[in-house]
Amino acid sequence: MKMFDLTGRVAVVTGTAQGMGRAMATAFAEAGADLVLLDRNAAGNDATAHTLSQMGRKVIPIAGDITQFDYIDKVFETVDREFGHVDILGNVAGEAKAGPAEDMTIADIQTTFHNLVISRFYCCQLAGRRMLKQGKGSIMSIGSIAGVTSLGRTQAIYGMAMASVIHMTKELSTEWAGRGVRVNAILPAQTLGSGGLEKRMENDPYLRDSFLHGLPRGRFGQPDDIKGLAVWLASDSADWITGVIVPMDGGNLAKNGGGGLLAPIIEKYVK
Numbered sequence: 001m002k003m004f005d006l007t008g009r010v011a012v013v014t015g016t017a018q019g020m021g022r023a024m025a026t027a028f029a030e031a032g033a034d035l036v037l038l039d040r041n042a043a044g045n046d047a048t049a050h051t052l053s054q055m056g057r058k059v060i061p062i063a064g065d066i067t068q069f070d071y072i073d074k075v076f077e078t079v080d081r082e083f084g085h086v087d088i089l090g091n092v093a094g095e096a097k098a099g100p101a102e103d104m105t106i107a108d109i110q111t112t113f114h115n116l117v118i119s120r121f122y123c124c125q126l127a128g129r130r131m132l133k134q135g136k137g138s139i140m141s142i143g144s145i146a147g148v149t150s151l152g153r154t155q156a157i158y159g160m161a162m163a164s165v166i167h168m169t170k171e172l173s174t175e176w177a178g179r180g181v182r183v184n185a186i187l188p189a190q191t192l193g194s195g196g197l198e199k200r201m202e203n204d205p206y207l208r209d210s211f212l213h214g215l216p217r218g219r220f221g222q223p224d225d226i227k228g229l230a231v232w233l234a235s236d237s238a239d240w241i242t243g244v245i246v247p248m249d250g251g252n253l254a255k256n257g258g259g260g261l262l263a264p265i266i267e268k269y270v271k
């Protein structure tokens with residue numbers, strides 16, 4: 001559909017070797033965009049680039065660690081040289097340290113904020129400067145439901161960092177909206193894919209039920225759940241959409257912790 005068409009647009013996406021980053025990049029390619037792919041997993045990133053270039057898109061994979069500023073500088077120099085413009089930024093990569101709040105070290109906090117906040121902000125700056133000159137651009141960052149409500153389960157620093165991603169989105173969108181640059185955030189709930197979540201659930205038999213209790217939709221997320229949302233936010237059909245924090249969460253944030261039907265009531269009333 002024309003209103004979701006991204007033909008001729010250039011998208012920079014991080015975390016593209018797997019998971020939601022790969023799904024987002026795939027969606028942009030399917031909608032017509034050319035791409036620059038960032039991931040420290042060079043083999044996985046190259047594999048994604050190979051798949052997407054088969055669609056007829058120009059795709060440049062650049063392996064590296066998003067916490068290294070000179071790597072991000074190099075990526076945007078390549079964008080300037082190879083394309084001369086950047087229209088879409090998808091901030092997906094980044095990981096966190098987890099553990100009991102009382103045991104976390106300052107280094108754990110710094111590493112987590114560097115991965116999830118500072119690196120995302122630096123990518124926003126480098127893309128944003130170019131987009132502001134163009135008078136147009138769409139930036140989206142992955143946050144988490146953990147940035148809005150507390151998981152209360154060794155994820156304190158992660159939640160603090162994701163709350164910063166949400167506020168970064170509001171600040172940048174407000175500062176840049178009048179000059180044509182839109183900035184939004186997507187907040188996933190538990191999304192399968194890389195195997196990390198599956199492993200954690202294997203190690204803790206109660207975790208699967210606990211997660212599903214918080215997902216009224218009745219299933220975990222899949223990386224592909226991000227595809228339609230990402231294309232919409234990137235496209236001109238979302239021209240008046242900026243500063244929004246969109247849950248991608250199977251209904252998680254809408255639900256009160258004690259909410260939901262109890263099993264005997266479901267059996268009685270829900271056919």
Ligand SMILES: NC(=O)c1ccc[n+]([C@@H]2O[C@H](COP(=O)([O-])OP(=O)(O)OC[C@H]3O[C@@H](n4cnc5c(N)ncnc54)[C@H](O)[C@@H]3O)[C@@H](O)[C@H]2O)c1
Nearest residue numbers: 015017018019020039040065066093094144188190191194
């Ligand atoms: N999966 C979930 O349930 C979930 C829920 C909410 C938020 N998130 C957030 O969404 C983002 C993506 O999650 P996912 O499940 O798709 O991840 P994933 O683990 O499947 O993939 C992440 C990709 O990013 C790359 N990466 C990680 N750190 C990097 C770094 N410093 N430099 C370069 N590449 C790096 C990895 O190599 C990998 O290819 C993460 O920030 C995560 O915290 C995930």
